[in-house]
Amino acid sequence: MDLLIQxxxxxxxxxxDSVLKVDSFLNHQINPQLMFEIGKxxxxxxxxxxxxxxxxxxSSGIAPSVMAGLQLGIPVIFARKKKSLTxxxxxxxxxxxxxxxQESNDISVSKKYINENDRVLIIDDFLANGQAAxxxxxxxKQANAEIAGIGIVIEKGFQxxxxxxxxxxxxxxxxxxxxxxxxxxxxxxxxxxxEAVR
Ligand code: G4P
Numbered sequence: 001m002d003l004l005i006q007x008x009x010x011x012x013x014x015x016x017d018s019v020l021k022v023d024s025f026l027n028h029q030i031n032p033q034l035m036f037e038i039g040k041x042x043x044x045x046x047x048x049x050x051x052x053x054x055x056x057x058x059s060s061g062i063a064p065s066v067m068a069g070l071q072l073g074i075p076v077i078f079a080r081k082k083k084s085l086t087x088x089x090x091x092x093x094x095x096x097x098x099x100x101x102q103e104s105n106d107i108s109v110s111k112k113y114i115n116e117n118d119r120v121l122i123i124d125d126f127l128a129n130g131q132a133a134x135x136x137x138x139x140x141k142q143a144n145a146e147i148a149g150i151g152i153v154i155e156k157g158f159q160x161x162x163x164x165x166x167x168x169x170x171x172x173x174x175x176x177x178x179x180x181x182x183x184x185x186x187x188x189x190x191x192x193x194x195e196a197v198r
Pocket of ligand 1: 006018019020021022027057058059060061097098099100101123126127128129130131132133161
């Protein structure tokens with residue numbers, strides 16, 4: 001997605017060989033116009049798939065998910081990472097280990113909002129090691145709903161998550177795939193042609 005790649009090039013800050021900071025449009029300040037276009041792109045890629053719900057995880061998955069939900073005309077559910085005062089009964093839960101942060105979170109969603117008739121699109125902001133997406137998939141499976149695919153805003157192609165999820169048979173659609181962050185420079189893997197890098 002050209003607009004996203006352009007924005008990453010202009011505003012992304014390479015913090016190390018493995019971490020890209022995108023606080024100016026995705027992780028802290030949010031660019032609504034860009035999010036709108038991201039939502040349109042997800043909706044376009046999954047419009048033939050009979051999606052009934054989007055499931056994401058707080059906090060940075062929410063903005064792109066809401067925009068996709070708006071375009072597809074379907075609700076968005078976000079998994080919570082912390083216990084909520086009001087979300088206590090009848091929960092679907094999964095454990096998510098973050099290699100980046102070296103901590104585990106129990107994520108949860110109310111049983112009320114996902115059921116066996118749902119076809120779910122999972123969306124998240126970053127795909128690194130894939131643990132958040134696997135946790136969300138686990139929750140959707142507990143509800144006996146179907147997983148139609150996984151939509152990712154930025155995939156770090158040099159980490160293991162994309163391979164892991166695709167090997168498990170999931171359709172993963174990433175709007176920008178980063179080939180490398182080496183030497184302070186962002187290079188991208190182009191759609192379809194895995195070798196092509198810009
Ligand atoms: P994984 O789910 O793919 O295994 O990812 P991992 O545990 O490594 O990531 C933990 C958190 O760090 C997630 O956000 C993830 O989105 C974020 N993250 C991973 N790599 C990068 C990166 O290169 N740049 C940025 N900006 N974020 C990255 P989180 O803690 O859940 O944050 P938030 O959603 O509340 O903002």
